[in-house]
Each structure stands twice: as structure tokens, then as C-alpha cells.
Amino acid sequence: xxxxxxxxxxxxxxxxxxxxxxxxxxxxxxxxxxxxxxxxxxxxxxxxxxxxxxxxxxxxxxxxxxxxxxxxxxxxxxxxxxxxxxxxxxxxxxxxxxxxxxxxxxxxxxxx
Amino acid sequence: xxxxxxxxxxxxxxxxxxxxxxxxxxxxxxxxxxxxxxxxxxxxxxxxxxxxxxxxxxxxxxxxxxxxxxxxxxxxxxxxxxxxxxxxxxxxxxxxxxxxxxxxxxxxxxxxx
Numbered sequence: 001x002x003x004x005x006x007x008x009x010x011x012x013x014x015x016x017x018x019x020x021x022x023x024x025x026x027x028x029x030x031x032x033x034x035x036x037x038x039x040x041x042x043x044x045x046x047x048x049x050x051x052x053x054x055x056x057x058x059x060x061x062x063x064x065x066x067x068x069x070x071x072x073x074x075x076x077x078x079x080x081x082x083x084x085x086x087x088x089x090x091x092x093x094x095x096x097x098x099x100x101x102x103x104x105x106x107x108x109x110x111x112x
Numbered sequence: 113x114x115x116x117x118x119x120x121x122x123x124x125x126x127x128x129x130x131x132x133x134x135x136x137x138x139x140x141x142x143x144x145x146x147x148x149x150x151x152x153x154x155x156x157x158x159x160x161x162x163x164x165x166x167x168x169x170x171x172x173x174x175x176x177x178x179x180x181x182x183x184x185x186x187x188x189x190x191x192x193x194x195x196x197x198x199x200x201x202x203x204x205x206x207x208x209x210x211x212x213x214x215x216x217x218x219x220x221x222x223x224x225x
Contacts (some may be wrong), residue, residue: 004154032212034212036216041221042218042219043116043202043216043217043218043219044155044202044204044216045216046214046215046216049212051212090154090155092154094210094212098145098157098160098167098168098209098210099145099157099160099168099170100147100155100157100214101157102154102155102156103154104152104153104154105152105153105154
């Protein structure tokens with residue numbers, strides 16, 4: 001069975017600093033990987049996904065994540081964060097059908 | 113185009129009662145999935161329906177049931193509510209059966225007292 005581990009429950013960072021949110025997964029088969037963002041009192045928004053091809057995927061708002069099969073990781077990075085990036089970030093894995101398996105989330109707190 | 117629409121946005125129920133949550137998918141999407149997000153945790157898969165048939169079920173008791181209608185909208189029903197059912201219930205729709213193309217709604221916040 002697949003599982004996802006988000007190693008940090010909370011990551012505080014100052015505005016314009018770089019950030020990395022860590023995600024490791026376990027699965028015995030090929031996986032698809034996702035990062036979702038959740039703002040307070042809202043649903044989930046897809047940030048980026050890895051399905052195949054280039055192991056480095058990017059989002060339109062400056063986030064990127066790299067699929068590392070040997071490390072079974074899919075860490076999320078941003079070189080310079082903004083106050084508006086404050087949110088909960090969820091890593092998820094899917095083996096092709098039906099369901100996503102989510103991690104427990106990482107709360108990114110950006111302060112001035 | 114409208115996104116995934118869920119109703120109601122919030123509701124409060126008493127233990128033992130029944131609740132029905134509703135979801136309207138994006139136009140053209142034939143798959144609807146339901147997730148439960150307990151406070152402080154990641155979402156947990158409850159059901160997936162594709163072309164009006166159940167295609168997947170998570171590890172939830174039989175008190176949870178769902179259905180999909182001919183217009184692809186869906187209902188999630190929970191009977192005999194427990195305090196532990198308090199959560200944000202998320203609906204996601206996609207064009208295909210696979211979970212790689214999900215769009216989530218804003219959810220229904222259920223509080224059981």
C-alpha cells in the first residue's frame with residue numbers, strides 16, 4: 001500500500017527567503033505525485049503534479065518539485081516566498097486509479 | 113465555467129442523525145470522488161463514482177454511502193452520525209476515472225454535536 005510522509009508539520013520562514021517542504025512516499029509500483037495547497041476555510045487547489053517525463057515540474061506561481069525515484073521523494077521548493085504563500089501544503093500519491101493518498105500536511109507560515 | 117460546487121457549505125447535526133451532502137461536478141466531468149478531512153489531517157478517500165457506478169471505496173463504515181445521478185452530480189450520505197464524523201468533506205471531479213485530473217470543491221464543513 002502507498003503512504004506519504006511529510007516530515008515537517010510546520011515551517012516558519014521570512015518573506016523573500018527560500019523554502020523547501022519535504023515529502024517522501026512509499027510504493028512498490030510506479031506512482032503519480034501531487035502537491036496541493038489549501039488556504040484557510042477553502043478546498044484543495046492543485047499546485048503541480050508529476051505523471052511522467054521530466055522529473056522537475058513547475059507551477060505558475062514559482063513553486064517547483066523534483067521527483068527522485070531513488071530517494072522516493074518529491075520535495076517542494078520556492079526560491080523566494082511571499083506572505084500570500086502562507087497556507088497548508090499537502091503531498092499526495094496515486095498509482096493510477098481511483099484514489100489519492102495524502103500526507104498529513106505542512107503548514108507554511110511566512111512572516112514579514 | 114463553474115467549478116465543483118458543494119452544498120451546504122456548513123452544517124451542524126446532532127449525534128445519531130442522518131446527513132446528506134451534495135456535489136455538482138464541472139460540466140463534462142463524469143467522475144466524482146469524496147474525501148473526508150478531519151482537522152489537522154490530510155484528506156482520506158471515501159468513494160469514487162464514475163459513469164454512475166461505484167469504482168472505489170475507502171476504509172469507512174457502512175454508515176457512509178453515496179450515489180451518482182444521471183447528470184453526474186453526487187450525494188454522500190452518512191447515517192447514525194458520531195462526533196468523530198465532524199470534518200470537512202471534499203468532493204472532487206475529473207473527466208476520467210483516474211485521480212490525476214482532480215478538481216476539488218471548497219467542501220462542506222460538518223460539525224456533529
